[in-house]
Amino acid sequence: MSTRDLACAAAALVIAGCAAGARMSDGARMTPNLGRPATQAEIATWDISVGPDGVGLPPGGGTAVKGAAVYEQKCQACHGAKGAGQPNDRLVGGQGTLASKTPVRTIGSYWPYATTVFDYVRRAMPYIQPQSLSNDEVYALTAYLLHLNGIIGEQDEINAQTLPKIAMPNRDNFIVVYPRRAP
């Protein structure tokens, strides 16, 4: 058998191997690629997360004055007048209590990022009708809750530009333990 014949036989073996299916040695990296491409419009519909840098905040805005009306209609039954709590979580007050025997954890006393208020209210509230509020309503509610906690003024506009700049009172009291620091 000539060298050329050998080369042809080897090539035939390779082709036969491919035709028979992928080889075991490829197993670890072999995946079927069955995901279909997502369009930007689809992603925009689903992507409701808002980071502390404000990425993800939609157009629109609101103030505490507007938010008070939304709150009374949509939130007060569960969270009490002016966020005082009962029957569900208290949303206001508690600043200065975290090291006491009865810490009160609220947006004002505990939450480190104001953007989380927008993100959470938009995705999960009101409890019985989540994702039903308009972006303006969520902005206004966020403004109202920040105002009740003494963090912004009643007329301060909360929008995609102003919200990430809010400094929350408890921001510097979180110690990040992941990844674990060297001892």
Next chain:
Amino acid sequence: MDAVRRVFLKRSIALLAASGLISRRPPAADAAEGLDVPSWMKSPGSGFNDYGAPAKYESKVTRTFGRSQPGTTGSGAIRTPLEALEGTITPSGLHFERSHSGVPDIDPAKHRLLIHGMVKRPLVFTIDTLLRYPMVSRVHFIECAGNSQLLYQPTPPNLTAGQTHGLVSCSEWTGVPLRLLLEEAGADHTAPWILAEGADAAAMSRSVPMAKAMDDAILALFQNGERLRPENGYPVRLFLPGWEGNMSVKWLRRIKVVPAPIMTKDETSRYTDLQGDGKSLMFTYPMQVKSLITRPSHGITLPGPGVYQISGIAWSGEGTIRRVEITTDGGQSWDKAALDAPVLPRALTRFRLPWRWDGGAVVLKSRAVDDKGNVQPEREKFTAEHGNNAIFHCNAIQAWSVAPSGEVKHVYA
């Protein structure tokens, strides 16, 4: 609350009697009845059934101590009755539940998983397509970060082992390594985080380090051989071995590759650990080494002096259980318990020790050590370090007292 707890306790004790894990009848009672041929040997039994259920005599073995936010039915948790179970695999119907806005009724044909963000190719997957991917099976516990939180309280709770520690369960989980899908999407390997989001009414979401996502994260489709139960994330959930349960997002619908944590509600206002000095620990992911004697335990009454087997479970989110030690004299001496094989990483491990009870007052404790050298701390030391205000990540040693009457109670000792 106390009244409610009493009801649960009463029910839980009835449950123990039903499960046969404690004998309520002295041996003499059996002797008086003799050994007749029972009626069920004198006619054929019942036929097959399509989907099996526990024996009707075990109907009192149920999840326990369910709690939901006021005005809601599915925003809270219900626990595994640990004292009524043996071995290490939790029956799927008794696996603990923790949900933030109820259990969604998801049609698997309509469910979609989106992977996007810092990826070359944003992709949408159906459940049918996920079922065609290479899978792995792993036995792992999952534990709610808030498990055992009552041990932070200054007085011991008057509750059973399951009511106090039953936010831990263990299953065989089968699914697709998340790494495979992130690679298909062309995820930016330098991106340090992903966001995982559920399709429940809370759209519950958590940020997860990319290192974990690329290491051992699974998109779980099966639990103990069958498709996930609805309350455990059907049709697909994220599963992060060893890490606080909240991060294993159920009903997974979206993964976004991101440059920094999103700081969702559940990684800031919840699942952070308020310390005694008012500072809070954040991103405390692995569940620490822990053990628990499940039998005897609070609510059980020993029928009299004699030989018993102490039985319990141990686990560590940081590795494999290396040993469990038991004291039957309140901490003066510690004996090494036997560990049932296989002892698997990040899985419940069953430990056992024979014990002769002389009928006196004693205090029983177990202490686990994992292969990273982590040692389960005494409660006193644990609360001295962390204070009483935290809710999450309590892995303190559990003490049970046995009174001369045989009554077993939760004590701080």
